[in-house]
Amino acid sequence: MANQSIPLDRIFQALSDPTRRAVVERLTMGPASVSELARPFSMALPSFSQHLNVLEESGLVVSRKTGRVRTYVLETQTLAGAQDWLQLQRDKWTRRLDQLDNYLLQMKET
Numbered sequence: 001m002a003n004q005s006i007p008l009d010r011i012f013q014a015l016s017d018p019t020r021r022a023v024v025e026r027l028t029m030g031p032a033s034v035s036e037l038a039r040p041f042s043m044a045l046p047s048f049s050q051h052l053n054v055l056e057e058s059g060l061v062v063s064r065k066t067g068r069v070r071t072y073v074l075e076t077q078t079l080a081g082a083q084d085w086l087q088l089q090r091d092k093w094t095r096r097l098d099q100l101d102n103y104l105l106q107m108k109e110t
Helices: 008-015 018-027 034-038 045-057 076-109
Strands: 061-066 069-074
Touching (some): 008 045, 034 069
């Protein structure tokens, strides 16, 4: 799994908030400054910065400071790690449901 050093709990906790999910979604289009990311939200910049800190601590984003501008970039490897885990769960449940479907078809035939 990609980037196993970041616990999945921290990733999913970071993604549990709609503001942080919106930031991640925005960053799929490319890097953005703090002010650019904060623009759609009606909250004070210090509050918004806390959301960015949670995303950075979870490994979902990385920030770089150039002069006075801090820019955030999506860390796709960390996101891929969460996606890999979700895919494993999906595969497991698909197999289980297929088994149930086969069992019910057998029961119907008898």
